[in-house]
């Protein structure tokens with residue numbers, strides 16, 4: 001069985017990061033080893049959350065795995081709790097990535113034009129180093145702007161997004177991907193540079209006009225990396241991830257009093273084997 005190591009936080013409540021990566025990767029019949037970067041009572045959109053940083057655990061875990069000759073088909077990174085962890089993740093790559101290990105980086109740090117609470121303005125500069133090491137990097141449009149020092153814009157001018165994608169590529173990842181790109185008023189999708197053809201791949205699905213928390217984590221760390229480890233090429237993996245994320249959103253009946261509980265992906269997990277067969 002293929003094995004992914006997922007490096008990101010455990011938000012105990014709120015369906016994001018490891019609490020979605022684990023079930024989604026498992027449902028794709030891939031083993032998900034985890035490296036928690038922090039334990040939070042909830043994700044950072046809930047007021048008053050508490051957090052314990054686990055920086056001092058990351059490299060001891062990596063060294064122990066190394067001593068046990070653990071092999072990884074992919075290392076997938078998400079929310080990192082501090083600048084120090086961005087360096088530790090690069091050391092983790094050095095210790096445990098073999099020649100065929102896919103390095104999949106989701107620089108989860110911002111959305112809607114703003115950094116998540118708790119990150120200072122210098123954080124994107126630290127995250128840039130992790131992105132530069134990636135084979136596949138999947139910033140959303142806000143993160144791409146922050147990583148490339150580009151003022152954030154909301155525009156439907158696709159040539160502007162293509163330029164932004166190329167700027168992310170200039171940071172070093174082999175396959176830069178932009179998520180959350182508006183393709184007209186009612187469609188949302190992804191754009192990726194295909195290193196083989198040099199062309200740009202685009203895929204979009206109907207846009208649901210609301211904010212759904214944790215969907216980036218479902219998209220990237222879980223569905224997309226899982227699909228690629230299961231042998232799909234990047235375009236097929238991105239298509240699968242986008243379709244699965246939309247299915248999770250459509251399955252969600254949101255409680256208006258609890259808007260931050262994440263999407264009800266549990267109702268869509270059964271779709272994954274069929275999506276993998278397409």
Ligand code: PXL
Pocket residue numbers: 009011016017040042043044045079108116213214215216217
């Ligand atoms: O879904 C991204 C994410 C992951 N982890 C934590 C977060 C967020 C987004 O807010 O707060 C702790």
